[in-house]
Amino acid sequence: MAIDTQEIRDALDRLVLPDGGTLSSRDMIRALSVDGGAVRFVIEAPSPQIASQMEPLRRAAEATVAALPGVDSVSVVLTAHGPAEKSPAPSLKIGGHPKAQSGPIKPSGVSRILAIASGKGGVGKSTVSANLAVALARQGRKVGLLDADIYGPSQPRMMGVTGQPASPDGKTIEPLQAHGVTIMSIGFMVEARKAVVWRGPMLIGALQQMLGQVNWGELDVLIVDLPPGTGDVQLTLCTKTELSGAIVVSTPQDVALLDARKALDMFNTLKTPVLGLIENMSFFTCPDCGGTHHIFGNGGVAAEARELGLPLLGSLPIDLETRLAGDNGTPIAAGEGQMAEAYAKIAAGLVAGGMA
Numbered sequence: 001m002a003i004d005t006q007e008i009r010d011a012l013d014r015l016v017l018p019d020g021g022t023l024s025s026r027d028m029i030r031a032l033s034v035d036g037g038a039v040r041f042v043i044e045a046p047s048p049q050i051a052s053q054m055e056p057l058r059r060a061a062e063a064t065v066a067a068l069p070g071v072d073s074v075s076v077v078l079t080a081h082g083p084a085e086k087s088p089a090p091s092l093k094i095g096g097h098p099k100a101q102s103g104p105i106k107p108s109g110v111s112r113i114l115a116i117a118s119g120k121g122g123v124g125k126s127t128v129s130a131n132l133a134v135a136l137a138r139q140g141r142k143v144g145l146l147d148a149d150i151y152g153p154s155q156p157r158m159m160g161v162t163g164q165p166a167s168p169d170g171k172t173i174e175p176l177q178a179h180g181v182t183i184m185s186i187g188f189m190v191e192a193r194k195a196v197v198w199r200g201p202m203l204i205g206a207l208q209q210m211l212g213q214v215n216w217g218e219l220d221v222l223i224v225d226l227p228p229g230t231g232d233v234q235l236t237l238c239t240k241t242e243l244s245g246a247i248v249v250s251t252p253q254d255v256a257l258l259d260a261r262k263a264l265d266m267f268n269t270l271k272t273p274v275l276g277l278i279e280n281m282s283f284f285t286c287p288d289c290g291g292t293h294h295i296f297g298n299g300g301v302a303a304e305a306r307e308l309g310l311p312l313l314g315s316l317p318i319d320l321e322t323r324l325a326g327d328n329g330t331p332i333a334a335g336e337g338q339m340a341e342a343y344a345k346i347a348a349g350l351v352a353g354g355m356a
Contacts, residue, residue, distance in 0.1 A: 112245075123249055138344065142219045143180070278316065
């Protein structure tokens with residue numbers, strides 16, 4: 001019986017790294033292929049220094065796969081990201097006053113622009129944005145992620161990306177990459193502890209630059225992680241870009257739903273299609289007793305979706321591993337397990353519906 005790639009990944013997940021992760025959860029498996037009984041793949045370490053210590057793991061991975069039924073031969077290559085070349089710092093000013101536009105901005109090569117919004121902060125919108133981007137990339141889509149939360153950019157931390165984008169000509173910005181996603185954030189351009197103290201026109205100028213001057217390449221979908229609320233960034237994105245649609249994230253709590261309704265009304269006023277709602281922090285499953293607890297209420301977002309005739313794209317629980325994964329720079333959707341499957345289901349629904 002022929003072996004498939006999922007069986008191989010499952011076997012490799014039994015090899016635990018010193019920090020508790022696996023090759024899959026750390027996104028280190030590359031070019032996995034099966035040709036009859038011949039299996040080949042690459043283990044890509046984050047740096048040459050780490051790769052120099054991973055030969056025992058390479059041998060263990062080779063032996064683990066070789067022991068699987070249906071495997072005749074195994075070739076495992078250990079490689080690493082080369083030393084990062086220092087990119088020239090952008091010689092352009094980010095956050096200037098907006099420039100006059102001849103028409104709506106749509107980055108060249110980007111098929112769809114999808115906004116992830118919330119009426120208020122603290123509902124997990126940025127977590128959903130990061131994980132949905134990774135989940136769509138794992139579905140085979142070419143995905144970009146624009147962190148448009150200018151005052152509180154969190155995507156560099158959640159996606160585990162450091163460094164500064166290059167701008168060789170002082171005009172075009174080269175974005176960064178992680179977990180199969182192309183990323184741009186104002187967080188790459190300012191010091192992590194430094195506050196962004198800008199008035200509205202500077203916000204709009206920064207958004208224009210991150211949309212129009214970034215070399216996004218060919219993308220099926222560009223996900224825009226919006227700031228909470230209904231302010232200048234939302235207004236600019238809806239009126240000055242070719243926005244394909246928006247997804248609104250909320251908890252089932254009544255207070256959160258009050259603000260989510262305002263976000264929905266804003267998109268309706270600005271003639272931006274809302275593709276659906278996502279209920280985050282929907283419930284909590286106790287790891288000790290197994291009981292389910294609805295800490296923020298039960299079914300509020302689902303009821304709102306029914307009332308408005310919008311799809312409920314997914315209900316996501318409060319999950320400790322999701323929080324830890326985001327803090328550690330590897331979104332939970334990049335690995336395996338229940339939460340990765342939940343995001344994969346939402347991503348598959350968007351792809352099937354032609355929305356991503």
